[in-house]
Amino acid sequence: MPIAIAFDSGGNAAAEPWIKAAKPTYPCLVDRRHICAELYDMVNVPTAVWIDERGKIVRPSEPAGVSDAFRKMNRTNFAIPADAMSELQAKRKAYQDALRDWVAKGSKSRFALGEPEVLRRMHTPDDVQVRAAANFRLGEYLFENGHAEEARKYFEEADRLRPESWNYKRQAWALEDPMKAGGPEFWAAVDSLGEGKYYPGAEDI
């Protein structure tokens, strides 16, 4: 069962057009407060976690079928060069194939990881990172109650404490201006990664 979760502090107003357009046959939930992101330590979208029939995590949070090839996009007309497009499509297909393999074979799938491997790959937040989450939460609370300007201070502090969270960064930008999350600030932040990955993917897919 897929469960799609929108990390959108803008609530239904932000998420609804996309969900309606997708005509989903599975639950599409709206997570204004990024609760699921905190519970599973997700720092970007799309991030996925695989959970088996017993409610056990068999793949911890990881980028879901995406790759850094999007960085080759033309930033004016959003065109993606052919080689980058092939890479993106191949990554998506490999991920979907892995997911189907797990659905068919369950724990016998090589993509359903054993406990030691899940624990090895899993990241858990430290004291600074949970402080970032509390700042984001207070910012979201102030925003939800009509204090957008005052909320910014807390969003900025969350970003300062956990700069690797694209969720904090881009959500805050989007609340200022929906275009900002994909605008010059976004690309400058992506460029500042240098050789670092925007989507640090799994080794086996």
Add this chain to the structure above:
Amino acid sequence: MAIDIIYGERVATGVDADARDGELWLCAGDLKQVSGWEYKPQGFCKGDVCVPVPDARKSKFVAEGRDGVRYNLAALANLLGQPVVTDAEFGAWCFGEAAAERKRMLTSLDAPDFSLPDLDGRMHSLSEYRGKKVFVVSWASW
């Protein structure tokens, strides 16, 4: 004074609390309602879990207030390793989850449960899907 308290997924508005110098003093009823914690002879308790209060620093946690005994939720948070972020202007206090608790939950490999609404406001919990494989995937409009 009236304080808004965000405590994990709980939100309580207009709580009658004494806030000063990084301390937040609540009466027993509000302490339980806001945080789920209660003060007992063995310390602060929630469900089966009790956290003893260091004797030497007891006055930092429990004190006689203007209208009976009050409890310092900020000191308890500090003891539990929870982050606390406050906005004095709005009288808002946000208590996050401790890193150790997040780690305990995740490394148990039991998928943490959540309840979130769909577009119609109907709540869905992860635990409803026990017995099926679940693929939880995030996205965003931004």
